[in-house]
Amino acid sequence: MKIKYLIFFTILLSIGLGYPILAQEIPSSDEVQKLKQEIETLKSQTNFNKPGVSRFLLRGYAHSGMQVTNEAFSFVGGSFNPLFIYKQSDRLLFESEWELELTGGEVEFGIEYANMSYLLSKTLTFRAGKILVPFGIFVPNLHPAWINKLPTGPLGAGHDGILPTSDIGLELRGGSYVGNLKVNYSLYAINGSQLNDGIDEPEEAGILHHAILPDNNKGKTIGGRVGIFPLPNSSLELGFSGMYGKVGAEDSDLEDVAALHYAVDLSYVRTIPSWSSVIDLKAQYTAVNVDDANFPSHENPDDLITFDNKSTTWFAQLSLRPALLENKFIRNLEFAGRYSTLKTPEGSEWEADNNQIDIGINYWVDWRTLFKISYRISNTGENHQEEEEPGHGGGTIGNTFFIHWAIGF
């Protein structure tokens, strides 16, 4: 009897489990065909949108803000800098950064750089066109507004400064290892700076102007930079830069005048877990030596003057960001400070002995967008133009309060 009940319930159980399987429909051949057609359509759409070998990227940055001095309170226009990057193949790249700057109510347009790079080997790249001159670290690496920790650059930097900016030429650059020691290097030939002879602008006699076209002589300026990374985690970089070339105009009294630029730079970026912070130290010392030359006097152009045409500038900058803290607001704060100096030739019309201290707090909205609040203390020494301008490449007169924003995109 018990066995009969067991057999009966086993049959019932089998029917109960098997029914759903038996109830499933087997797709018809039309449905299978329709499914195949949908797959082919999707494949076709995917192939249509598949990117080719050539790739284009539009990026860049913009910044603006306000500054307050004893004399003025103004919102400043800042600039918009689109960056066009075109990868034509695995070895060929073209890139260009434009600058549209709002100054004095007008828009000034400039091409910061535009060059083609060809990857010759695993460790060597050839570059041609208008390049950011690889001299020091501030201009080539740190000048974009969303990278610069403070609203403006150090003394000596900028379009009217003594540091070279960009120029047209040829370059070999790259990075490699000597054993376990990482190094990077650059060797270039560019048009070079041009010496102001003071004939049209006596107050600028002896100044070197950068990125002026066409070149004023047949000589090219040769330069290079070597960077070494003594520590295995690449946190410390020491750089050595040099640049030499004729700067006087061809067939002029100054045609044999040459200039030597040299610089040492340091970069140290390190996460310090015990501080829950990242520290970033940057420094650069630059000297510019121009050969002796005679220039017309500002008071009487028939008289000639001469001076020891040597200029120096240096800066040291430190920032600290508690990036490892849990509090989201505090970990996006960054404290930054910079000291910079500029000394231009004694006896020249553009003589200056300035220094400035910038102290600021930044707030990072994301990894490439920030607000900057800072205060600058400017000290001007024995300047000829003390009451009018801070001198060539000399920043602002007086103390200044800044609020800026910068976005990288």
Place this chain on the structure above:
Amino acid sequence: MIIAFFTALTVGALISSCATTSSLTEAKSGAQLWGENCIRCHNAPSPETFSDVEWDVAIMHMRVRANLTENEAVKISAFLKTAN
């Protein structure tokens, strides 16, 4: 001047082509190289910033700009494309 320049270029090319990838780099992961190199100038970019196609271009730009070796660029690229 031109001859001297191209002589220097040739010497530089020979010297750099002799340098090999270090055992140190071989041991480092893409994430480690990303953390060490990007932060030298700016904040390390979030991997989800760009698509794989966009990272191809961005990495090539940064390889030239930051003087990364090919090995470093390849590893960083692979990491960013995996993590985005």
